[in-house]
Amino acid sequence: MAITVPLDVARIKKDFPILERTTHDHRLVYLDSANSSQKPRAVLEAMEHFIEHSYANIHRAVYEIAEEATAAYEGAREAMRRFLNAPSSREVIFTKNATEGINLVAYSWARHNLGEGDAILLTEMEHHANLVPWLVLREEKGVELRFLPITDDGQLDLADLDRLIDGVSLVGVAGISNVLGTINPVRMLADKAHEAGALILVDGAQYTPHMPTDVQALGCDFYAWTGHKMLGPSGIGGLWAREDLLDAMPAFLTGGEMIRDVRLDGWTPNELPWKFEAGTPPIVEAVGLGAAVEYLEGLGMDAVREHDVELTGYALRTLTERHGEKITIHGPSEPAARGGVISFVYENVHPHDLSQVLDQSGVCVRAGHHCAKPLMRRLQVGATARASVYVYNDEADVDALNEALDEADRLFAI
């Protein structure tokens, strides 16, 4: 049993150069990590060092720095394999983000396996990234889409699961909702999917930055993730999938790198994982991602999770105590049931205005529909404000949010 060492946030803050800056004469209180996380110095230094010492294209040249570059890129893949506890690095495909990972499944696996008469089960709380590719597929192929509804507490409503899952070929679900923070019962859904003869795709964009991730224990078949939300640079993410599935899937994007042989009368794809990596990949970004993984491993993902639960609990408690009836918080009331995301609506202050007023106090929160418009309709709100925490946030950040909310309340008071 690993012993969990609580996060030393004061020390962690020092690892993030951007947190030294001020904004509108206030210290930066960054509460928008569910949107994109900040980057520790270790990530910047790894990328800089790589560019200064070993940069070259990969898999193409025999000179020394090209070999170093290839090793660095493949080393990042191995780090990501370890982080997801994937059985083989052949199954870890780099893409530019989670969205592209999901599109890979939709364009390669789904287009070749599904058609009229087939069905996919999604949920009402999906991000557009795990909705639009399937809406497009429905238009093109006549595939039926079904949706698991949500309860008023922001959990998946499983009452009708058996009926809804019956006969589907794929289940697609977010590991953690980016709006409600809900941690979904992925393992249970995976078992149900497999019993029904279906595969399961997990959108891990919010899950992997915050939870110890084990794709084998989760029991999933496809798992998409994104680097920029887990302390890594933007421009890299990926898809993990079972090797037998990837082997049987046709190439998605095509061109160089993903190819073994090209003749004027045909072509042969490269082997895994490169078969799905067309063109020069995000090499520098991969190196940064590898460093981000090592940074998170250094903190320990159990500790990261524990920190989330404590800080989210503190935020839920203080927001409710301080703002009472004026604030409506969406999602599960129990901190243990959610990740570090808190969406809320403040009486009389539109989220857009709220976020503008908070910004004047240095507090960054997102306002809008969070790329989940069907969920917004279900919640009957046009927009929410969303505060989200990560490893560099502490109670003082939550206090700053609370104070800034008071100020917004005063400004907009009737």
Place this chain on the structure above:
Amino acid sequence: MPGLEDLYREIILDHYRNPRNRGELPAPPAVRVEGFNPLCGDEVVVYLDVTDDGTVNDIRISGQGCSISQSSASMMSSAVKGKSADEVRALIRTFKAMMSIHEQRLDGSEEEEPIQPDGDVKLGDLEALQGVVKFPVRIKCATLSWNTLAQGLDEAAAEAPAG
């Protein structure tokens, strides 16, 4: 550095809290036009009752959004009621000129001919929205209802009996 007082003038907050001409008109005969800001989900619905000679006889606004989009729509509704289509179009041009100065610098196309304000048009209360240009992402909030209104006028003109 622009401050909140530049953005949230008292008159803006007043229109946000007590929006004028809020509601709906039966359409038809009224023209109903929806405007969306896909970025933040703000929506404005403009109902226009335009007489055969092009006068804005009545206007109603519904929808939901932030204080800037809603107050802008409210002030707009007060400003255009009873005006002729030409006067309303001149007002739209003048308002957008006030808003677009910054918009154009943002996308680097300064050389482009900016929308020319109409010299004689008085914006009155609407000038309170001038502070919005210091907050570039909010310009779209302020112009949402105006673009919707312009579309409504076009539709009303298209539907008007010929001659």
